[in-house]
Amino acid sequence: MTQPAFKDNAPLSIHRQHAAQKWFRLLRDEICAAFEAIEGNQAEGPLSDQPAGMFTRTPWNREGGGGGEMSVMKGRVFEKVGVNISTVMGEFSETFRKEIPGADADPRFWASGISLVAHLQNPLVPAVHMNTRMIMVGDPENPTRTWFGGGADLTPMTPREEDTRDFHAAFKATCDKHNPDYYAKFKPWCDEYFFLKHRGEPRGIGGIFYDYLAEDWDKDFEFTKDVGKCFAEIYPSIVSRHQHQPWTDEQREHQLRRRGRYVEFNLLYDRGTRFGLMTGGNTEAILMSLPPIVKWD
Amino acid sequence: MTQPAFKDNAPLSIHRQHAAQKWFRLLRDEICAAFEAIEGNQAEGPLSDQPAGMFTRTPWNREGGGGGEMSVMKGRVFEKVGVNISTVMGEFSETFRKEIPGADADPRFWASGISLVAHLQNPLVPAVHMNTRMIMVGDPENPTRTWFGGGADLTPMTPREEDTRDFHAAFKATCDKHNPDYYAKFKPWCDEYFFLKHRGEPRGIGGIFYDYLAEDWDKDFEFTKDVGKCFAEIYPSIVSRHQHQPWTDEQREHQLRRRGRYVEFNLLYDRGTRFGLMTGGNTEAILMSLPPIVKWD
Numbered sequence: 063m064t065q066p067a068f069k070d071n072a073p074l075s076i077h078r079q080h081a082a083q084k085w086f087r088l089l090r091d092e093i094c095a096a097f098e099a100i101e102g103n104q105a106e107g108p109l110s111d112q113p114a115g116m117f118t119r120t121p122w123n124r125e126g127g128g129g130g131e132m133s134v135m136k137g138r139v140f141e142k143v144g145v146n147i148s149t150v151m152g153e154f155s156e157t158f159r160k161e162i163p164g165a166d167a168d169p170r171f172w173a174s175g176i177s178l179v180a181h182l183q184n185p186l187v188p189a190v191h192m193n194t195r196m197i198m199v200g201d202p203e204n205p206t207r208t209w210f211g212g213g214a215d216l217t218p219m220t221p222r223e224e225d226t227r228d229f230h231a232a233f234k235a236t237c238d239k240h241n242p243d244y245y246a247k248f249k250p251w252c253d254e255y256f257f258l259k260h261r262g263e264p265r266g267i268g269g270i271f272y273d274y275l276a277e278d279w280d281k282d283f284e285f286t287k288d289v290g291k292c293f294a295e296i297y298p299s300i301v302s303r304h305q306h307q308p309w310t311d312e313q314r315e316h317q318l319r320r321r322g323r324y325v326e327f328n329l330l331y332d333r334g335t336r337f338g339l340m341t342g343g344n345t346e347a348i349l350m351s352l353p354p355i356v357k358w359d
Numbered sequence: 360m361t362q363p364a365f366k367d368n369a370p371l372s373i374h375r376q377h378a379a380q381k382w383f384r385l386l387r388d389e390i391c392a393a394f395e396a397i398e399g400n401q402a403e404g405p406l407s408d409q410p411a412g413m414f415t416r417t418p419w420n421r422e423g424g425g426g427g428e429m430s431v432m433k434g435r436v437f438e439k440v441g442v443n444i445s446t447v448m449g450e451f452s453e454t455f456r457k458e459i460p461g462a463d464a465d466p467r468f469w470a471s472g473i474s475l476v477a478h479l480q481n482p483l484v485p486a487v488h489m490n491t492r493m494i495m496v497g498d499p500e501n502p503t504r505t506w507f508g509g510g511a512d513l514t515p516m517t518p519r520e521e522d523t524r525d526f527h528a529a530f531k532a533t534c535d536k537h538n539p540d541y542y543a544k545f546k547p548w549c550d551e552y553f554f555l556k557h558r559g560e561p562r563g564i565g566g567i568f569y570d571y572l573a574e575d576w577d578k579d580f581e582f583t584k585d586v587g588k589c590f591a592e593i594y595p596s597i598v599s600r601h602q603h604q605p606w607t608d609e610q611r612e613h614q615l616r617r618r619g620r621y622v623e624f625n626l627l628y629d630r631g632t633r634f635g636l637m638t639g640g641n642t643e644a645i646l647m648s649l650p651p652i653v654k655w656d
Contacts, residue, residue, distance in 0.1 A: 259636075259637075260636040260637075260642045260645075261642060318652075322649070325622060325626070325653075326626060326646075329622070329623060329626035329627050330626050330627075330633070330636065336627070339556075339557040339627065340556075340557075345557045345558060348557075349623075349655065352619070352655040353655065354654060354655060354656070355615075355652070355653070355654050355655075356622075356652070356653045356654075356655075357651060357652050357653075358646065358649040358650065358651060358652075358653075359651070
């Protein structure tokens, strides 16, 4: 994860890698600080007798190139939240070359991103996922393709009108600021992606999802940064809204069963999870997304 | 699931379907009775203050042809055990035709089988899986290919020498009775199949696994029946050995985490689970294999 030294006259692509990687780390720091502040705010109400959670940070190296840092917190508001940043590079395997734009010509890749999943103690607070990433394919100094992808989606145990409204409104505003067509494209993409076909159920209430964004690097990067900033603002406000509300055993039991759907989605469908596990990624970092306790009837 | 009426002069393949289906149902009945007897035997010791479990049977129909019966018991020994029998028929989709022997010529299929997964209250009692099935591909009255498959594998939370030894010995004896080469082939097949590549861990201590067995129908059927009978004898004896032993909270916590591996295997790798869910099978029957309560760190 150490940033490689580079000169000012390095190729543009190297400057871009540096900028993206730096941003994902900064965003990670901001989100972790905001989540620790939320833990501090639980000085009264449910589980306030437990200590406020703090993130534990664990670096890891990837065989084949690069690595990352997992940040995990198990607290009195966040039952388990994982925030992972990683920057990895290497060559796509034969199998994946056909699926990745540009990889048939030159299978080398460079990828950097942030990924976050939070499972809350309080069943009235929605679980959440956020991820943004930048991918380069080909020669690192002169890539064939460069793009951004990511998004965020909210998984309430029982959807509440105001949370759904505010979450969507925040990402709509972020999209609209950059391109009037984005929201109409990225919201349905999210609904389509986070859908459990075998259950005929959406995973949650959606959000936005985008991939292969390669219109203009500077603008795409600004958009990707704004998606992260939007998340860092809207999600803590939804947590604050509900974190002091008491819950019933019945609501907790319902939450544990809804978490089963989250596990089913991540292991059966999620591209990042399956891709990572099948290609020798860091198992602990990838499966950080799994809930701490789950029930199936 | 009602057995279709057929005449004595019906084609041999129809007689075979009838015989296999009848056997799977009989085996189901025998196993359920044996497991209910085990529940009755827990009149003292851990959780003996809870009522003895009894199976609830739920029939289901499959869109496209056939159906099955789920039997589920939530008891004081068996925290959750599901025994599913099903007989389904139809046509393999374009995607699967290439993967199934004989299906490229005629994509029609008929399949019948029994599938069982047990998760126990007591962390000292191993979880277990057993499944046997008969598949026909092509014209039901004159199939292109007919074969048997199945096996059983044991998943102790902490392996114990005597359980591992007895489980393997029982299936070795069953294999040896039919063919001196079977065990040397079917034991490693099980080890290879029930392996979590992303963890570099076996799911449990193994057992046997076989597929595409099409040497001689009558002999293959006898072997498949004996695999079921072997399971119905050895597994209850292992349960009886440990069911009255008290356990610690630490052992229970370890069990809940080991169950996470079971979920990971079933959703990431298990062919039956993924095949069933992706092809519109009965979700409840397929996911009956998931443990009732699971933890991930």
